[in-house]
Amino acid sequence: MSGFEILIPLFAAGLALGLLYFRALWMTVCRLTESPRPVRLLMVSFAVRLMLLVLCLYFIMDGYAERLCAAVAGFIVAREICKRLWGTKREQRHLPAEGKSCF
Numbered sequence: 448m449s450g451f452e453i454l455i456p457l458f459a460a461g462l463a464l465g466l467l468y469f470r471a472l473w474m475t476v477c478r479l480t481e482s483p484r485p486v487r488l489l490m491v492s493f494a495v496r497l498m499l500l501v502l503c504l505y506f507i508m509d510g511y512a513e514r515l516c517a518a519v520a521g522f523i524v525a526r527e528i529c530k531r532l533w534g535t536k537r538e539q540r541h542l543p544a545e546g547k548s549c550f
């Protein structure tokens with residue numbers, strides 16, 4: 448594969464990582480109201496998500512900055528997708544009512 452052709456799957460990998468990262472973040476936010484220790488849940492979730500993200504980006508990078516840039520670009524696109532999918536209008540900024548699921 449040429450240089451550009453290898454960046455496309457890496458962009459897709461970054462996109463998938465971003466979707467997983469932000470889905471896990473949304474699941475954490477939804478569970479904060481139910482948790483007896485919400486701060487602990489938030490901190491542990493952040494640490495686990497960040498560790499997995501950095502580890503995956505390290506393996507994707509394989510020592511090349513161009514690969515890392517392609518994966519991070521995919522991650523940023525995933526962030527925008529998640530904002531559009533799960534974002535709410537100004538009047539609707541609240542978590543679902545009790546008994547309703549975030550999933």
